[in-house]
Amino acid sequence: ISSNLCSSEEAEGAKERGLVYVWKAGSCSITPERLPGLSGKTVLQAALGIHHGLLLTEGGEVYSFGKLPWRSGPEECVNSPVLENTLLGHRIITVAAGSFHNGAVTDSGVVYMWGDNSAGQCAVANQPCVREPQLVSICDSETSPLLSVRILQLACGEEHTLALSLSREIWAWGSGCQLGLITTTFPVTKPQKVEHLAGRVVLQIACGAYHSLALVQCLPVQEMKPIPERCNHCSQPLITMTDKEDHVIISDSHCCPLGVALSDNQPENHGFCPSSDTPEGRSVIAGQSEDCQKPLVEQHRLLGLESDGRSGLSSSNGREDSAISSSGNTLFSDKKEVKEYLIGLSDNSLSENLNKNICTEPEQPSQEEQLSACIPGPPGSSTSTLNSLVASCASAVGVRVAATYEAGALSLKKVMNFYGTSSSEPGPQSGSRSPGPEALKDSREEQVRLESMQGKKSSSLVDIREEESEGGSRRLSLPGLLSQVSPRLLRKVGRAKMRTVALTPTYSGEADALLPSLRTEVWSWGKGKEGQLGHGDVLPRLQPLCVKSLDGKEVIHVSAGGHHSLALTAKSQVYSWGSNISGQLGHLNSPTTVPRLTKVCGDGIWTTAAGLDYSLFLADEKDFQPGLYYCGQETSPENNMNENSCTKSPVLLVACSKIGYISNVIAGGDNCLALVDKNVMGYIASLHELAATERRFYFKLSEIKSQVLRPLLGLDNLGNANAIQLLQEMASRFSKLCYLIGQHGASLSSFLHGVKEARSLAILKHSSLFLDSYTEYCTSVTNFLVMGGFMLLAKPAIDFLSKNQELLQKLSEKNEENLQLVEVLNALFFMPFGRLHNYARTLLKLATCFEVASPEYQKLQDSSSCYESLAVHLSRKMKEAEYTLGFWKTFPGKMTDSLRKPERRLICESSNRALSLQHAGRFSVNWFILFNDALVHAQFSTHHIFPLSTLWVEALSEETGNVNGLKITTPEEQFVLVSSTPQEKTKWLRAISQAVDQALRGTSDMILYGAGGNVPRQEPPISRSAKYTFYKDPRFKDAVYDGRWLSGKPHGRGILKWADGRMYSGTFRTGLEDGYGEYRVPNKALNKEDHYVGYWKEGKMCGHGVYSYATGEVYEGCFQDNMRHGHGLLRSGKLTSSSPSMFIGQWIMDKKSGYGVFDDITRGEKYMGMWQDDLCQGNGVVVTQFGLYYEGAFSTNKMMGTGILLSEDDTVYEGEFSDNWTLSGKGTLTLPNGDYIEGLFSGEWGSGIKITGTYFKPSLYENEKDKPKALRKLGILAVSPDEKWKAVFEECWNQLGCESPGQGDRWKAWDNIAVALTTNRRQHKDSPELLSRSHTQTLESLEFIPQHIGAFTLEKYENIKKYLIKACDTPLHPLGKLVETLVAVYRMTYVGVGANRRLLQEAVREIKSYLKRIFQLVRFLFPDLPEEGSTIPFVATEPKGRRSFCSGKSDSRSESPEPGYVVTSFGLLLPVLLPRLYPPLFMLYALDNEREEDIYWECVLRLNKQTDLALLSFLGVQVSSNTKDACFASAVECLQQISTTFTPADKLKVIQQTFEEISQSVLETLQEDFLWSMDDLFPVFLYVVLRARIRNLGSEVHLIEDLMDPYLQHGEQGIMFTTLKV
8 A cells, every 4th residue: 555655535545445344143253254346446335134235335326235036036146246227327325225125315315216115115106026226206295386305314124114304304105103104004105204203303214124213303492382281192180299198299200091192283202301391102001021020000090091091092083903903912902901900009019119209219229120110201390280289288298208208218318328329330331320310411401409309200111220220310209399398398307408500501502503413312103012112111103202211311323123223322322122032132131111221341332233133333442443242143153953042242243353444334134244444544543543532532521520510519508609600600611512522422423434534524624613612611610710619619529529539530530649639620620621632633643644735634734733722722721720829829818809800810910029119108018910801009908900901001211210110001090110120121011011912802712723822912002992980080980981092091982971870972082072972961850861962072062062951952053161152043842831932043151142033932922133141132023923023122031122013904113112012102103094193102012002192194195205114114123134143154164264254264264174074974974874875976076176277267157156056065064054054044033923024124134144144255265256246258259149139239238348247146146045045035025915916816817818819909919810829828838937946047037038939939920020119029928927827926026126136137137027027
């Protein structure tokens, strides 16, 4: 071999793998022979029938050999394997052989069957024999399109076949009750699903001659169904209580008398959860096999049969025959016999047994054999029935129980000793105190309660020796329950109190998905005549039933022989049951109807095979080469009389050890077969070594867990709760690791059966599982060590430990004399870590079998170094823990308690005076201790802890005079440590830096796997995220901060929570709130909170924000120094509340000052005017919802001084006021018709007013021009428009960086705009939903500043206009923000009560003022923009002058001196502003012109009733004869658009277009040039206006007039507008 070393593992040993050896069953001395004719093909799998066999080679081909009657003839025997040609081209992945038929599965999950089909076992109808492999279609009828089911595994019996699908369900065909189908018509030739196990995960199936086994994964805990209180079959209560003279029995072991569980709704027997199972299906009827003693049955069972025997025995489904007699022997012919049989049991023995049940000490084995004992059942159900039963009987019976207890056969002391002693049975389980019930509790969420009421169910046919051999801790019947009921009673009995400790579930979801599960159950069904079903009887079962006694035994593989069954567990033990005629069970215990342990001398069994009447076991031998054991029929060659004897216990087949490393054995009828690998370059040997050592390691861990860990957990006074919790955590991590190792052992066994590719080893593929489990366990065990856990344990456990000295020494492999208990425990719990070195070594060994360049070599090499470096890392962790423990022993006690924490490890400390505090007093003691999470500064009696995550360290430079100084910065303190030598300084600097870095990474447990030891560390970052609680800072005392830091100060995003409930969440800057943030202050009185969202500066609210008060008020606006300052809006109260109101305006130092609008919603008044100190002071206007209007002076919230008051009907009062709506002093009252009264007035408006004065009735002519004097004067006493909203504009100037309007640097302003845009954008980036895509694009385009170099042209003007439109579109731009605020205040002012026609002029003036002030801003940003009213010359010459509208000659604009574009604030800004302000403004116009518009509208409607021509002629237009109807329709349509435009400029354009349309249509009719004169034009235009039917034409006209560009008045548009106005 060495001559042709190949690069890849496949080629390297191809000729030496999968060799087939065959020998005759029944002889222990025959040498196996190579099967001829396979010429170097590697066989992966083989299957044997009674007289034939199948082989599957690596290429997916199938060969048959032996007697193949379906192919050649009944007697002919094929010695060398024949290829099955039919299957060529399909890649077969698994084969199976029944007694006389075969099956194969392809890689696509399709099944082929051939061979004997007499019972339909090949799934072919009406054909006794299938000659060639035939496809079997398996379809799931439950899916709507029929899906074909993919199969993973096949198993064949004598007359039936089972298939396991990809979805882990079983499909069956053939004949007999072993199919598990609910049917009596056989054969079944169409594969059907075994419904009883549907929904469960089936891991493996096996078929005996007439029975079936399935290995099923346990249900996860949460799927447990609540327990029914009565049995579904016989309606007996599931939990009963029997009161004897001297004791009470509470039993939940109800067994349904129905032998064959038929009903579909039988609950599945989930067997591993404390609150589960009702073992209904288990039968109680004693079988009549000779080897069973007379069973003792508890009384309530007898009653059950008497009262309900009929329904019990005759299956109510009317299938009595197939049910009970299907095995061919009717058990009891009628219920009378049953009754007599059961009553025949002597009363005496019954009560004796019950007594024994309570004093559960097994005595000497001799007596136990006469007692029938009990199957361990499910853990004590804590169901409602049970608890109520216990509670009700506890008080009544308590004292009697106690008495029984004392008078019991053995004293309590012996009981306790019994729990401690190990069983003295020989064989593999000597010293194993209990693979039985202990393991039962192992893989469950186990209640470690020795006395939990459970387990000993009195079922009949089980003998106690099994329990004894397994050293089971027998449970006590009632007192266990009483511990929950009456502690007084228990103390009286003087029992040692047991603490209940839960070993957390060992189940780990991730590992279960990747590795074979150990949480399994075995289910069996079929014929049970020989006890091969394992249910303790010999009845057949039509449906799968769980073999209870294998619960929790961690079965990983089942095999079924002719009439017996084998189950292999993760602990390498085999349970066997069924027929033992030839000794095939490997033990001589009887009865054999329940699983028993096989006695094999080898080290650990890892493969089993069950033949017709014999069994084969593959076990590890000392040198890791597997040894093959045989038990069964033995033919002795000496006398040829063929006298058959059988083996007493399994015999080692010595000859098989010589042929090589056996990887699998197969048993059939006549022959046995072994698959053998030769050990090329030690590859195979290394794999076997890895597997064998892993299995032994698991056995050892399980021993430690059950023999040491569990008793320790049960001990009393383990110290404080803290220690117990650490112990429990360690125990649970230990369990988890233990479970993983068990799984790994199982996976290695199945790995050895397969192709054995190195890359699919679990420790390579799923290395993280192993690394994590070891790391986790290391963490918990070192934590326990640091807290002195092992020392604490030593005291309470001394008793237990000294008794089990040998056991402990054996487990810990320490043989020195007088060992300290602590050391033994240390050794035991640190033992698992040694395994990592073994992994590394084995992987390295495997790597050497490959070429250095191959990927396998690389992978194995890397993994090996991973495990090695983890081992090194963990040993370093353990050293740290021991160092820390040593430190705690010497540290002064008082501080230890407060400082000692499980995760805390010591790094270094300054007890050698190497480090001192700078400027410390002479006699002060300063001791610095560096832990992995904090730096502790200890003094005489006090100490202070500085968490490392908020600690900054830097070395001070030499020149500052601080030699060897280290500056330590923490959030609230800064101090300098002086070290004695430069070496000390660097040592401490490095130690602190590393510790800080590690604390910040939070990965002290994780290492970079494979990266080797120390990763070079960089300095810990200055900026970091951490959590910290302030302890002395006056403002932040006791507050908790969680967020970003920079050199000792909060900096960046963070959350700060004060002890009194206040909370700030937002940005910080050098320790203070700065930037955008959210702040909440609880209001205890109102049980609500104040809530602020907005900007901060240096720890104070500053800038824009929204403050919601607990009282329900909301302020939205500017802040400064925590006060409302600047422009803001305050809403008070809901509309329904007592005084809802709204104020918008200027604030100074938390008070309303300056111009503001106050809307008092309850009184229906709105005040617009000046404020001072929260009061109306100065000029103002008040409007009410009843149409009153006042303008004038205010003083301290009252109308006081001169004012004007107008009522709805135009009555006007001008004069003095003294209080709200109260006239007092001189004045003039003008009535609507022009009469007026002058004089002295007093009284409140609306009630009677006293007048002393003169009444004037002016003559009609002289005063006509003065008549609307008062109305003309409105607005004089109001606040001038330019004084309004100053704060809003100031804010905008400030944002641009100007102190006052127009004063400042323009480029700085542009910078500020850019900053505002980008920061706002960044803020919104976190929440993209706030920004639409178009918005984002607007923002991006705004980042370009319009350039202006050279002369100012129209193009540049257009660019500025575009920029402004965009800027005003986004509130993130200062101008946009300004416009948004102005629109808000405008609407607030003129909507609602403010919609008063008297306010129209005020509103128009306000808009003009806005334009003026915004224009000033724009000119500041764009200085090239000419001032108001100047013109921009047209650069391009006008095209040939278009025809002027009114004059015939071409218009070269000769009227205007210089052709060009006039720049005005109107033209530039109205397009931006007016659309937003249009609704309130137009509303005011409509109100103002209401009367005139009503009259106009009446006219329009009247005239529109006429036809076009009639109307035209009525208006005096000369209509030419051929004018059609629908005249001037386009002009009409055009004019109607005036209502859809906003700005005067646009409205004027509409008018102009209308005129053009009119002339256009006239020209078309006349087909010649035509000069309009105004006289001709006017009636036509009048016609168009009438037909356009514009309701609010008057308002439109007034709006244009008020806001149109002044320079247009005399141009062409001006004339047209005048025409319209007329």
